[in-house]
Amino acid sequence: MYNCCVVVGIEFGTTHSGFGYAHTANKDVHVNCDWPDCSGKFKVPTVLSYDDEYKNVRSWGYEALAEKPIRKVKIKSPIRKPVELFKLLLGKMKNEPPLTHEKAISDYLHGLGSVVKKEIYVDLHEDVLIILTVPDNYKISIWTMRECAFKAGLLNDRYSQNLKVITESEATALFCMENLKTHNISVGEKFIVVECGDDKVNLTTRMLLIDEILSVILEKAEDNCGGSFVYQEFLKFIEHKIGSSAINLFSKRHKPQLQYLQSVFEREFLIPFTGDQSKFTISSLDLEGRVFP
Numbered sequence: 001m002y003n004c005c006v007v008v009g010i011e012f013g014t015t016h017s018g019f020g021y022a023h024t025a026n027k028d029v030h031v032n033c034d035w036p037d038c039s040g041k042f043k044v045p046t047v048l049s050y051d052d053e054y055k056n057v058r059s060w061g062y063e064a065l066a067e068k069p070i071r072k073v074k075i076k077s078p079i080r081k082p083v084e085l086f087k088l089l090l091g092k093m094k095n096e097p098p099l100t101h102e103k104a105i106s107d108y109l110h111g112l113g114s115v116v117k118k119e120i121y122v123d124l125h126e127d128v129l130i131i132l133t134v135p136d137n138y139k140i141s142i143w144t145m146r147e148c149a150f151k152a153g154l155l156n157d158r159y160s161q162n163l164k165v166i167t168e169s170e171a172t173a174l175f176c177m178e179n180l181k182t183h184n185i186s187v188g189e190k191f192i193v194v195e196c197g198d199d200k201v202n203l204t205t206r207m208l209l210i211d212e213i214l215s216v217i218l219e220k221a222e223d224n225c226g227g228s229f230v231y232q233e234f235l236k237f238i239e240h241k242i243g244s245s246a247i248n249l250f251s252k253r254h255k256p257q258l259q260y261l262q263s264v265f266e267r268e269f270l271i272p273f274t275g276d277q278s279k280f281t282i283s284s285l286d287l288e289g290r291v292f293p
Helices: 062-066 102-121 141-153 168-179 228-240 244-253 255-270 288-289
Strands: 006-011 014-025 029-031 049-050 058-062 128-134 163-166 190-196 201-209 213-216 220-221
Touching: 006 102, 006 168, 014 102, 049 062, 049 102, 058 062, 058 102, 058 190, 062 255, 102 141, 128 141, 128 168, 141 163, 163 168, 168 190, 228 244, 228 255, 244 255
Parallel strands: 006 128, 128 163
Antiparallel strands: 006 014, 014 029, 049 058, 190 201, 201 213, 201 220
């Protein structure tokens, strides 16, 4: 068993990522909510912005979405778009940036790792056990993820024992096992695990068996009602104001501006929202002034 004083759990997600950590001495879990250019959010967008040659990272996370795009560009100049959905960088598709999925993942983990290092205040290579979770349907091998973590600077050795890669469902099962006694779940009893993601909400019914084994007694039920649909509803609201033809043209020709609009929406409307109706206010959004120079 790897000896460590801090355990860091990194959730490397398709659209958003985050991390939490705990000292083995007290096991109190701290979830990071302080990111470059943003605070108060448990997760950061899984997004990168590169230079024109896609060799060097200009920014990542919220900063990659917060860059105000230039409205007028030279016809021959390429339009640089933030790189997201890394798991789609597996084949050679038309209009795909000249990147390998390994480079994109390594570059993103390097940025995320820089925040981890500042937060934990201990030697990442000597005193930390990293648990890296990936989506269940991810097509990249565990060895590839280990190689990316090494290139990102999370490991000082490709074969280092301070990294474990598991799927999100495995992490959920382990969390359930750790908390069953707290909630007085006994053998034969059933409970429902609710996973609220960006795009989907999953419900899985499990039952505790003898020898602390978890059984799935019903197929996972899922629906497209995750957090990203809040932004989709915001776009529908904008469409109602300016017309469907305008928003469709905007989405087709000005994708970077559309991504910047998402950043503006998150910062000025979504993050401050608490659900407290007494604090509701009327806000205005100048599309031309905020989205375009």
